[in-house]
Amino acid sequence: MLKTLLQLLGEDAPKFRRYVSMAVIYGLLSGLTIISLVPLLRYLLVGDISNTVIWLVVLLTGVLVCWRLRLRVEKAGIEVGIAILQGGRHRLGNHISQLPVGWFNSNNTARLSHVIFQGVMAIAQLPAHVFTPVFSSAMTPLIIVLSLFTINWKMGLIALLSIPLMGAVFIIAARLGQRVDQEFHRNTAETSQRIIEFSQAQSVLRAFNGEGKSTHFLEQAFDSQKKSSKRLILLSVISVILNAWMVQAIFATLMITALLSLNNSIGVIPTDTNNSDTLISIIISLLLVNRFVEPLLDVVGYAEAIRGARNQLKEVQDIFDIEPLPEPENPKFAQDNTLSLNGVGFAYPDNKRHVIRDVNLSITPGSMTALIGRSGSGKSTLLSLITRFSDVTEGSITMGGVDLRQMSHEQLNEKISQVFQTPYLFQSSIADNIRIGKPDASDAEIREVARLSGVTEIIGRLPQGVDTLVGEGGARLSGGERQRISIARALMKDAPILLIDEATAALDTENQAVITQTFARLRGKRTLIVITHQLSTIEMADQIVILERGCIKEKGSHDQLSISGGLYAHFLAQRNKVKRWKLGKL
Ligand SMILES: Nc1ncnc2c1ncn2[C@@H]1O[C@H](COP(=O)(O)OP(=O)(O)OP(=O)(O)O)[C@@H](O)[C@H]1O
Structure with missing residues (x-):
């Protein structure tokens, strides 16, 4: 007491x-x-x-x-x-x-x-x-x-x-x-x-x-x-x-x-x-x-x-x-942004079952990696380990050869920006929500990221434009609008690594195209790790990783995997079938 x-x-x-x-x-x-x-x-x-x-x-x-x-x-x-x-x-x-x-x-x-x-x-x-x-x-x-x-x-x-x-x-x-x-x-x-x-x-x-x-x-x-x-x-x-x-x-x-x-x-x-x-x-x-x-x-x-x-x-x-995530006494500085996952395993504390198992992956700076897999296969969990929202329970994740656990929280935070599956907006204006990514951002910078993420159209439609209040958790906006603003916020942060969890799921075809073009523009400039089911985005990736029950089942480029006769080829065949079926319906 x-x-x-x-x-x-x-x-x-x-x-x-x-x-x-x-x-x-x-x-x-x-x-x-x-x-x-x-x-x-x-x-x-x-x-x-x-x-x-x-x-x-x-x-x-x-x-x-x-x-x-x-x-x-x-x-x-x-x-x-x-x-x-x-x-x-x-x-x-x-x-x-x-x-x-x-x-x-x-x-x-x-x-x-x-x-x-x-x-x-x-x-x-x-x-x-x-x-x-x-x-x-x-x-x-x-x-x-x-x-x-x-x-x-x-x-x-x-x-x-x-x-x-x-x-x-x-x-x-x-x-x-x-x-x-x-x-x-x-x-x-x-x-x-x-x-x-x-x-x-x-x-x-x-x-x-x-x-x-x-x-x-x-x-x-x-x-x-x-x-x-x-x-x-x-x-x-x-x-x-x-x-x-x-x-x-x-x-x-x-x-x-x-x-x-x-x-x-x-x-x-x-x-x-x-x-x-x-x-x-x-x-x-x-x-x-x-x-x-x-x-x-x-x-x-x-x-x-x-x-x-x-x-x-x-x-x-x-x-x-409750134990906080340990901070290193003498943090090490990552010399570059190469990410390496070495035999990574993870189980949530309230569930001893490993939801990530023996994942080995190398992600070079400026490359684009698409993570795909069935619902519950562990895609979001893997992203949360890269941001160190939780510590791996097996293996290690390194950045520039330094274990994430040896890096300071601030340094890791500077390196990574993220778009979440369920975006959360604060009860403030659109501009304030975007500025969270960079508090001293100028109006011109806000306009630029708004353009890249399809937010310009939202701002143009609303009477108070970028100063429109979004309501609690963004309640006054549609799911797609919230998603686009959260993308703008992540882009504004200008971190070298960008993690994107199902960013286009709530968007219409037109806005999906805007975001896909933005990813294309970012290729080579930032490391992109994208969870998506959007074929146009997946095809763009340098490396496609297919997860199943927490394990990597396949990895390679679109060209390599599409002829391998594995899960990815099966996924493509399914997509083509649906496309043909849709065309047939028309
Ligand atoms: N906070 C949590 N506590 C316990 N188990 C969790 C938690 N979050 C996720 N899981 C479990 O971990 C596994 C992987 O979940 P995860 O969300 O990473 O999958 P996912 O591939 O991203 O799924 P989706 O595509 O549906 O988002 C699932 O079996 C899920 O039930």
């Missing part, structure tokens, strides 16, 4: 240490102020007015100092909370930005958003709202125990033994609900994810589940959340009762001990000074017992908040524990 808190705080950790020291001093002073009641009462009961006044002054001074210190502790706690909110989210963000891209599936994204918004907020509130009262409530009984020892050793011993006992019950009660608490948070994250999915997928749901079944997944999520929240409430009640019973049992034991001691003194007060002292001691002990039990009950009251926060911290720790 402490480790995660310090990790979240990073360089702000000294603020937390300062806060804890102040809170401990405050707790000690509160306890000492309370036990100043002991001499005060003693002098009052024996009628020693001058000493009573002295101790009354001590008590009032203690109360005043504690009040001032409490204000400062609260302020320090708020500062720690702010540091967690600001710095902690930032540090989590930094860590997340280094995680393998494959980690970001919808489940993990929902979990992440839950942790960043609710989790970090709950943790930030801990110092001011939970730790301060808990620290002082935990310190006070310790000091009272010491005082009780000097007055009535039996009661002191019982109080002393009760502290570890109380601690053990507290931990058991906290563990009782811990698993359910975690389940509850997981279900809450799942429900949030389902709600987002439900609103985003309205068209699909209405098209396929017109009879009211469209809420099925959502209802399932609500149901699981309801069940876990019921279990959580039940276990919370049980743990509160358990803790409260324990405190009451300690209180009862101390009271019985006091009564037994009192029994020995009854009836002898007026005559025997010793017994009179004993009676005064017992009265004072009873007061201390009361002050001993009160803070323990306060701590019990915070048990739920502590357990909840502990789980939130565990969620944060789980995210910190």
Whole structure:
């Protein structure tokens, strides 16, 4: 718990240490102020007015100092909370930005958003709202125990033994609900994810589940959340009762001990000074017992908040524990852009099956490679390994003879530009989305890449031209328009290696031709690795690679493969058949 808190705080950790020291001093002073009641009462009961006044002054001074210190502790706690909110989210963000891209599936994204918004907020509130009262409530009984020892050793011993006992019950009660608490948070994250999915997928749901079944997944999520929240409430009640019973049992034991001691003194007060002292001691002990039990009950009251926060911290720790892609300590610099895949194998972390197996491939600078293969054969995965979105699990990929794992993230990023299968546009203008590839691009440069990627036609049609806002994820544009803008963005980056995943799939024939011409122009200038089913693009490639179940089945030029009688020749025969069939239809 402490480790995660310090990790979240990073360089702000000294603020937390300062806060804890102040809170401990405050707790000690509160306890000492309370036990100043002991001499005060003693002098009052024996009628020693001058000493009573002295101790009354001590008590009032203690109360005043504690009040001032409490204000400062609260302020320090708020500062720690702010540091967690600001710095902690930032540090989590930094860590997340280094995680393998494959980690970001919808489940993990929902979990992440839950942790960043609710989790970090709950943790930030801990110092001011939970730790301060808990620290002082935990310190006070310790000091009272010491005082009780000097007055009535039996009661002191019982109080002393009760502290570890109380601690053990507290931990058991906290563990009782811990698993359910975690389940509850997981279900809450799942429900949030389902709600987002439900609103985003309205068209699909209405098209396929017109009879009211469209809420099925959502209802399932609500149901699981309801069940876990019921279990959580039940276990919370049980743990509160358990803790409260324990405190009451300690209180009862101390009271019985006091009564037994009192029994020995009854009836002898007026005559025997010793017994009179004993009676005064017992009265004072009873007061201390009361002050001993009160803070323990306060701590019990915070048990739920502590357990909840502990789980939130565990969620944060789980995210910190995910290994980022390792960065080399002394990065090496790739002298040229030759790519070499040497016995590459890869399995996604949640699935031990290798989806890429023993891939050996050499890609020379300025060449064009077409990756083809059935759906699921591993084409996109292979591209993601070249960009180092994930690390290979077998073999190596080198650039200019340097293993990608030895290159800095920045250097690799400078070398590669990419067009994704599902383009994502940011909620901004077309120009801003293209400029992501080169933030300082001039208007003329934007016009040029717009021409090369067929975006000029889109800009010409829209009233605000290049400044038209594209909506969330590009929602105001068609799939083909989004695709063309993402191509413009990739071209704008001007990196020597360009990876293109099904860039023309969503385009009409006219725009497909524009993009194919652009690829033709880029040949020899940039290394192109293209996933495509477009024959005109495939034919253009210097090297065609056919993947099947993660392995390279064939590789060579169009001329070589078309006469080899293999898969590529079969693919060409199929295309010709379809073409003839289409012509026949016409
Ligand atoms: N994030 C992931 N986690 C686990 N398995 C995955 C993940 N992404 C892809 N796969 C699996 O890896 C295999 C290869 O997928 P990949 O997307 O690379 O194929 P592809 O050839 O690009 O397919 P398509 O042409 O349909 O895009 C598939 O069996 C797929 O189910």
